[in-house]
Amino acid sequence: MLNDQIAFVQRCITSTLIIGGAFVLTLNILGWIGGIEQFVRFHGAAMMPSTATCIALLFLGSATALSVPAKNTVAAMCCFAATAIAAINMSLRTYTDIDLDSLVPNRMAGDRMSEGTVLCILVGAAAIFSLASTKLQAFELHLAIVIVGIQLVIAVLILCSFMPGTPECPRIFQSMSFYTAACFVMLFAALFVTLVILPLMRQD
DSSP states (O other): OHHHHHHHHHHHHHHHHHHHHHHHHHHHHHHHHHTOHHHHBSSSOBOOHHHHHHHHHHHHHHHHHHSSSOOHHHHHHHHHHHHHHHHHHHHHHHHSSOOTTTTOTTOOTTOSOOHHHHHHHHHHHHHHHHHHOSSOOOHHHHHHHHHHHHHHHHHHHHHOOSOTTOTTSOGGGTTOOHHHHHHHHHHHHHHHHHHHHHHHHHHO
16 A cells, blocks of 8 residues: 555656656747747746756656656666756857857847756756666665755755846856756755655565
């Protein structure tokens, strides 16, 4: 009975992640194309399409890694794709004047994928990949990476007002959108809850 309840909770989490990822990406694209500011920014900073794509990939990757049976290859591919997008964006912005969001209409000065967003993407991808990897079956490792992600997001929520160029906000978190931070809260919370109930499933 307990195992059935836990499995139900896990299915709810994976379904929410898949639907949430698709929802975030769809609203973001519609917001940029249609010029609907409420869909892309809250209190100034905007979620860029490249960021929304990475988050959708991480949501899909975590859902496939946590599904029963787990689809580890799909999860790993999602992690690599999100990491590649973030790395390419950072490289382009470091060495050129463009990035993957350069053609986005209605883009304001300061709208970009922040370094803090890239860091959250890398931590999220590491957490999902460690969960999906058949060679890294260490519960403590999974939990440690997820806790790092949670602490990172908490730091963002405490230190930032989500306004581009805010002096008191650390430089790496400037230009991070509130929507981006909220998505990472959902992602790491879902991973944490699932990691907590997995040992209970093994005991039954």
